[in-house]
Amino acid sequence: MAKTSKFRAYLAAMIVNITTLSLGVSIGWMSPTAPALQSDTPPFGTEPLSDQIISWLGSLQYAGGVAGVLFWGQITEKFGRKPAGYLLCIPLLIGWSSVLFAQNHVWLIVGRFIMGFSVIGALIIVPSYVSEISEDSYRGSLGSFIILFFNLGVVLAYFVGSILSVRNLTIFCASIPIVFLCFFYFLPESPVYxxxxxxxxxxxxxxxxxxxxxxxxxxxxxxxxxxxxxxxKSVASIPVSRLYDKKGTIKAMINSLQLFTVQQFCGILMLLTYSSIIINKSEINFSFHTAAVIIGLVQLIASWITSLIIDRFNRRTLLILSNIGMSVTLFTIGLFFYSQKYYYETNFLPNWVPFICMCIHVIFYCLSAPMGYIITCETLVPEIRPLAFSVIVFWGTSMSFLSIKIYVFLVDNFYMQGNFWFFSLWCIFAVIYTIFFIPETRGKSLVEVLKTLNGEQNTKINKTYEYEACSSVIPIGDK
Incomplete structure (x- = not known):
């Protein structure tokens, strides 16, 4: 009986995460598409797009996400997880249609913005639904699906983009929400809702x-x-002042905002969005499509391995190791482009260095990718968690927009090496901040963590409260 019940929950988690797959695909779409859009015969419109327009296409999806964060939180809470899932597909299909039938770059930009507005809902609906259908024994496992499906979406976009035309890739991407609707229809609404x-x-x-x-x-x-x-208490009854009414809460919020900021500025979004451009500039002697697919596969495998080992190591250890690794790889890629620019004839680093470093970078990134959500859950009391996550996800999505948009500015003013060294410095900052300010939460109840943040002595934990406090990781509208 237990196996069957587990199977249904796993099946439901996979179905609802098709929306997360759509998020990954929409981000991965940029990599194989950007070179084609800048060619003399672009697949959409009649004129090749400039670097600035490409950067807007990459970043405006996140601007749409900023606009959608609070909207999807309200829809999920007021109307339910299933209606929100159905509604999410409408703007997503409109966005892909705008791209597919684009006559110029304006259509592309509008389509990308609408897509961002839609797919950000996956980061709100999916964690709520999955957490609320799971048993305690495998809630963490099902919660890790959101990262696996996101990475799978990126890999699919890379792979399909390497064998199909940009237009057919777009049709493939647009078909995913239709597949989701067909399967999601048969799932029950969340029992908690x-x-x-x-x-x-x-x-x-x-x-x-x-x-x-x-x-x-x-x-x-x-x-x-x-x-x-x-x-x-209901989310509506929680005033904003609850986010800064206690010393421990203030610390938890600052730490969460820092984690989500560094997650956007660790270079991962820049690498995923502009991987084909970076590979082309490195002048490696094999297809940028092949390189992008390999990078995506490495990230997918690494995220799966992380889901298996994440509870075996301290949170702080993984954060520090991850950011050190990412800083070194980004610095090395910057060193390659510095050598290429100033010592082209005698470049002391081979052309495959950026590709290898990008593969290593995504491995280190996966070690800390879930930490923002995990540590936030483990340091905030449940009654303020929905409000806090609304603020945190809004902030994180805004930072995503900036981290993508700033790429062209950095390359134009500080060249490729300056771009990579900028993101490398962010990782160094993350290491220092983690050492001095991030508390260890692994194996501790929320009550213990809160006492630590408030500078109080720990006492024996009430198990009922511990269950209530730590039973779920839900970004928005979880009550």
Whole structure:
């Protein structure tokens, strides 16, 4: 019985993460497409696009995400996880259609913005739904699917872009939300959401489906859920002042904002968006399509391995190791381009150095990729978590936009090496900040972590409160 119930939850998590796949595909689309858009015969419109327009295409998706963060949080809470999932597909299809039928760069820019507005909803809907259908024993495993499917989407875009034309790649990307709708239709609404809205019989039916009719298990979960709901406050009743009313909360918020900022400025988005351009500039003697696919596959495998080992090592250890590794690889790529610019005839670094360093970089990135969400969950009390994540995701998405848009400015003013050294410095800053300010949360309850942040002595932990506090990692609208 337990195996069957686990299977249904895993299946549902994979289905709902098709939206995360769409997010990865939309980001990966830029890499194989950018060179074609700058060619003499672009696939959309009649004129090749400049570097500035390409940077807008890469960054405006994140600007759309900034606009969509609060919208999807409200939709998910007011109407449910399933209606939000259905609604998410409408602007996504409109965005891809705008790109597919683009007559000039304006259509492309509008399409990318609308896509960003849509796919950011995946980072809100998916964690909520997955967390609320999972049992404690495998909630972390299902939660890691969001990174796996995102990376899978990036790899798919790279791979399909290497064998199909840009127009056919766009059609492929546009078909993914349709596939999602076909499968998502058969899944029940989140039992936690139904229970929170007073629909207790429907919540029980939903939970029975996910637990394959295991009435004993369902009764136990509903009893705990009822206790949690009674002790919780609604998101609407939580004032913004709760985010800075205590010393520990202020520290947790500052740490979370720092983690999400560095995650955007560690160079990963720049590498994924402009990988084909970077490979071309390195003058390596094999196809940039092949190089991009290999980089994407390395990241996919690394993220899968990370999901297996993440609970075996301290959070701080992984953060420090990850940022040191990323800083070294980015510095080395910058050194290559410095040598290429000033010592072209006697370049002491071979052309394959940027490609190898990019592969190593994504491996180190995967070690810390989930840490923003994990540490934020492990340092914030549940009643303020939805509001806090609204602020944090809004901030993180804004930083994503800046990290992509700044690429052209850095290359134009400080050349390729300056661009990579800029992001390398951010990683060094992350190492220093982690050493002095990020608390270790692995194996500790939320109560213990909060006492540490508040400078209090730890006492024996109440297990019921511990369950309520740490049972889920939900960015927005989780109650």
């Amino acid at each position: 139904l229970w929170s809205k007073g629909k207790k019989s429907k919540a029980q039916e939903s939970l029975l489906w996910f637990r394959s009719g295991n009435n004993v298990l369902v009764e136990q979960e509903l009893e705990i859920l009822n206790s949690v709901m009674k002790s919780d």
